Amino acid sequence: MSNIPDTLKYASSHEWLRVENDVGTVGITDHAQNELSDIVFVELPEVGKTLSAGESCAVVESVKSASDINAPATGEVIEINPALGDNPDLVNDDPYGEGWFFKMKVTGDPEGLMGATDYAEMIGES
Amino acid sequence: MSDARATTTRQRQPPLHDVHARLGGQMVDFEGWLMPVKYSGIVEEHHAVRRTAGIFDISHMGEIWVSGVQAADFLNWMLTNNVNALEVGQAQYTLMCNEGGGVIDDLYIYRLGTETFLLIVNASRTGPDALWLEEKLEAFGQKKNVTLKNVSAEYAAVAVQGPAVAGFINDAFRGSGLILVDRLTDLKKNEVDAFALGKHDVYVARTGYTGEDGFEIVAPVECIEAVWDRLLVAGESSGLKPCGLGARDTLRLEMGYPLYGHELNEQITPFEAGLGYFVKLDQGEFIGRTALAEQKEKKPTKRSAAFRMLGKGPPPRAEYTVWGKDEVWNTGDQSILGKVTSGTQSPTLGVGIGLAMVQAHYAKPGSRFEVNIRGKYLRAEVVRRPFYKRPD
DSSP: OOOOOTTOEEOTTSEEEEEETTEEEEEEOHHHHHHHOSEEEEEOOOTTOEEOTTOEEEEEEESSOEEEEEOSSOEEEEEEOGGGTTOTTHHHHOTTTTTOOEEEEEOSOOOSOBOHHHHHHHTTOO | OOOOOOOOTTOBOOTTHHHHHHHTOEEEEETTEEEEEESSOHHHHHHHHHHSOEEEEOTTSEEEEEESTTHHHHHHHHBSSOGGGOOTTEEEEEEEEOTTSOEEEEEEEEEEETTEEEEEEOGGGHHHHHHHHHHHHHHHTOTTTOEEEEOTTTEEEEEEESTTGGGTHHHHSOSOOSSSOSSGGGOOTTBEEEEEETTEEEEEESOOSSSSSEEEEEEEGGGHHHHHHHHHHHHGGGTOEEEOHHHHHHHHHHHTOOOBTTTBOTTOOTTTTTOGGGOOTTSSOOTTHHHHHHHHHHOOSEEEEEEEESSSSOOOOTTOEEEEEOTTTOOSSEEEEEEEEEEEEOTTTOSEEEEEEEEGGGOSTTOEEEEEETTEEEEEEEEOSOSSOOOO
């Protein structure tokens, strides 16, 4: 079973969002990293770029394929995870911790995201 | 993250479906078959095959019997390699081409008797192959002396690959072969024998698609689970791991082996694909010979090149465009040289590797070009196949 922390919000496209004082941290879920397996490269958005919720903004590459990552909220990118350049496998090892993708200054209230229970149900693990 | 793995009702489940479910296989669509792409992880499974042993379900592959007094003559007319060079108990990689030299399929042929052959063909090509063989048998005019039987629905197959396999496979199939050997590991590379398993015959060839020592076992659907279980038990203490199609793909790509639909199709010839070794122009008349002889004389204008990325970055993928300064037109501008046909991050080498169909003068080892990866032009160098060589 996947790890699905209660404290996060989830997009149907398998990104998670943690908002603290308007700053949202974004990554992909444990379920997503497990499905992808063996992540070998992560392409992140540029700091300063303004993203709209649902917009494709990053790419995660496993051995098998390249997948788009969508912004779970609207706002400006303020920081990217520099560790993923040399160690993309952090996404596999610690998807909610050291494997975070980027931080954004969130504009308004994020919409259309799920809580842990609904996300668990969506991936068939409720 | 976009998830494009929709399932359809037309998918066929392999006979080992229950086994995959029990082992936690992640199932995906492959050419209409619901097959495991991985169990524990592609890289882990890949390393298992390079270091110890892995077992693959390859039941999606097709099987066609060709038998009769004129079977060898018919097959020699249909295939590019020399069937007459095969003794009973030998297997051969070969290609079936159309009149223009384009590849209908790449396949393995087992000679199981003087007049009995088994063709192991690609899942996606089983239908087209069977039709092509039937159509050409009409033209061959020896229907009384050649029998074709597409038995793909009645047979399943398993591959067991890796340096540790020879140490345990005799425990899975005891006793001597029905054709050739006293025990299974007496088979040499590209030899094949039949073994009795209950009331069934199973065919075991010392062949594979990984670059490692290993065997491929073709068996009636009714007993494929027994084959799988026997191998799993025999290999358990050697670290035998179930492996999915994901690792099968990275393993074959490290060897530079072609995959039909990527490196090969009906518009690509064996010479263009770098498979000229398997075309025996002097074996007598065969379909595509005239066109292939002409191409060999003139040299192909496009060729499949094995390349590795220079420096860190995302891995190349099929369909990415390949760019370079065109020496033919010498415009000084970058232009498209061709396209990537397969690409991945090599688990063994830790770099992006791929195969690309490019203008022939760029296919030589040492040539450099650039791969367009999401708008960035990243440098790559053409290298000799295989990318990875097993230490002897």
